[in-house]
Amino acid sequence: MTEEINISEITSRCLEESLAFKVQKRLHEKIDDYADYAFSPIQSSALNVFFDLSQEYESFHDLLAVCVLVPKVFFNLECNLFLLRDNRVEMVATCQENCPGMKSCRQDSLRIYSEPQVINDCFYLPIKGNRDLLDQLPFNLHQGLIGMLELYPVHTINEHDRLFFQKYANRVGFQLHMRMISWKNEEHLQFINALVKDIGHNVIVPNMFFKIFYRRLEAHINALEKLKNDMAARARAARDNPEEALINSRELLPRLEYIHNGLKEQYTEILNHYEQTSLFLETLLRRSHFEQGKYVLERKVCNFKSQIIDPQVERFTPQFREKGIDIALAGVPDQEIEVVVDKGLISQVYANLFSNAVKYTRQVTDFSGNRAKFISYGWEYKPDYFGSEKPGIKLNVFSTGPHLSPEEQASLFREGFRAGNVGKEQGTGHGLFFIKEIVEMHGGEVGYEPTPLGNNFYFVLPLSEPSTL
Structure with missing residues (x-):
């Protein structure tokens, strides 16, 4: 036993000495590298300031601003930063004050270059991520590239300056990569917390x-x-x-x-x-949600009435009956509607609307002087709702009861909000927030309107084909 312990200690000591030797060797290599770089005092100062500010600013957008402003402030160079997003190259930061009027040197066919390029008096530098951490981003990086720096005018940049900016781009890439990982991890945690609420509210x-x-x-x-x-x-x-x-x-x-x-x-x-x-x-619980840290829509053409609305009406009918709530069908159109949506998520939108109707529908006096307690639902074609030749379909669930106050209406779709009419009904204030999130992911809008006899909750989805109505 004693011999085994001594061997273990010797092995551990050797590993520590080996690691220390490797680190020490790299330190000396870096000293030699920087001696060869022969960066000027202002170049060294620019790197130091970049490192300091990249640690000081926690916001990702602030870091982007630092990346483009260091070349501007220290070297009077215009600088734009491009990142890969969904396989597209997008400008995400510029040192210009008037960003909308900003024009980069190369407007057409922007792509990420794997090696430094000079095009139209503009110097393009690839931004590479940390090789050891590439698999921690939720998307594939071609040759480890995450973006590109654009500097101009290039005729003011000599060969030695170009070497400096290549090294600068490498440091920008490392900082952006680490911040993107942190950002994605935070997004994942926020999504999982929201998902737990959604599962609790919609399933449990x-x-x-x-x-x-x-x-x-x-x-x-x-x-x-x-x-x-x-x-x-x-x-x-x-x-x-x-x-x-x-x-x-x-x-x-x-x-x-x-x-x-x-x-x-x-x-x-x-x-x-x-x-x-x-x-x-x-x-x-789709795998794609967890991989991307957000809801990922699986859009399919759905017959809204038969595949989404009718199953939810059938599901909630016993609860309506138990609460003495009638279902008024007079206003339901006869036509079928087909919309490209995520069937499972939009079904949960209706489930939340009907669940709220079960809880909060109240008896009122109708236009004939009779006591009535009912819900209704329907849909309406809205031409040009989302712009010229961009129609929408407005879908609604109505329930009788007192109107909400203007103050309550303004906060209805906020996370955790509960109106003053909830009484002793159980709830978390999460349902309408979930509805807003899912509908907006589909490119739609949500809303509330007080109407005669009660409250109308609606959402509008874009229709790609008006002929489907």
Whole structure:
């Protein structure tokens, strides 16, 4: 045992000495490199200031500003910074004060160059990421390139200056890479926290209804057992009296039919709830969401009425019935609509709207002076809603009840907000925020409008094909 411990200690000491030797060797190599670079005092100062400010500023956008302003302030060079985003080259920072009027040297066919290039009196420098950390970004980097620096006018930059700016671009790439990793990690954490809320709100809380379903199912099973016992008892009593047995069967048949219908209804409710819960879980727990740290839409052409709205109406009908809420169908259009959407996420939008309607629908006096308590839903074609020849489809869920105040209307879709009409109803204030997030991801808009007799919540989605209506 003692010998083994000594060997382990010797091995550890050797590794430490080896690591120290490697670091020391690299330090001397860097000393020699910088001696060869022969950077001027102002160039060395520019690197030091860049390092200091890149550590001082926590914001990613502030770091971008530092990257382009160091060449401007120290060397009076115009500088633009381009990054790869979704396989496109985009200008993300400029040292010009009037950014919208800014023109780079090369307007057409911008791409990331793997080696320094001079084009149109402009010096292009590739920005490379840290090789050891390339796999920590949620996208593939061609040759480890994350962007490009553009400096001009190039005729004022001599060969020695070009070497300096290559080294500067390398340091910019390292800092940007580390900040992008930190930014993406933070985005992932924020998304996971939001996802946990979405799962809790859209899946776990609604699953409490399974308890109600099972209680009702248990009641029907108990009724079936009682019927069985009654049938057995009457069969024994009527063994010698066939006529009495016939009378007994006629009395028991309605009970049997009632239990059968109840079981069939419960089966349908449980199946509908299971199918929607499975759809929601499959949608929320997609691998692509976790890989990119945000919801990734899987768009498909959907028949809105039959594939999205009708299943949710069927799912919530028992709850509406239990709360004494009628479903008014008079305003529902007959036509089918097809929209390219993420079926699972948009289904959850409707689930949240109907869930709120179950909680907050209240009785009102209608135009005939009668007491009424109902919800309705529908849709309306909106030509040119998103611009010329860019139509939309407005979808809504209406419920009777008192209007919300103007102050409450302004905050409705904010995370955690709950209006003053919630009473003792359970809720987190997350549902409308989720609706806004998903609809806007589809390029749409959400809204609320007080209408006669109640409140109308709506969202508008873009229609790529007006002929689908």
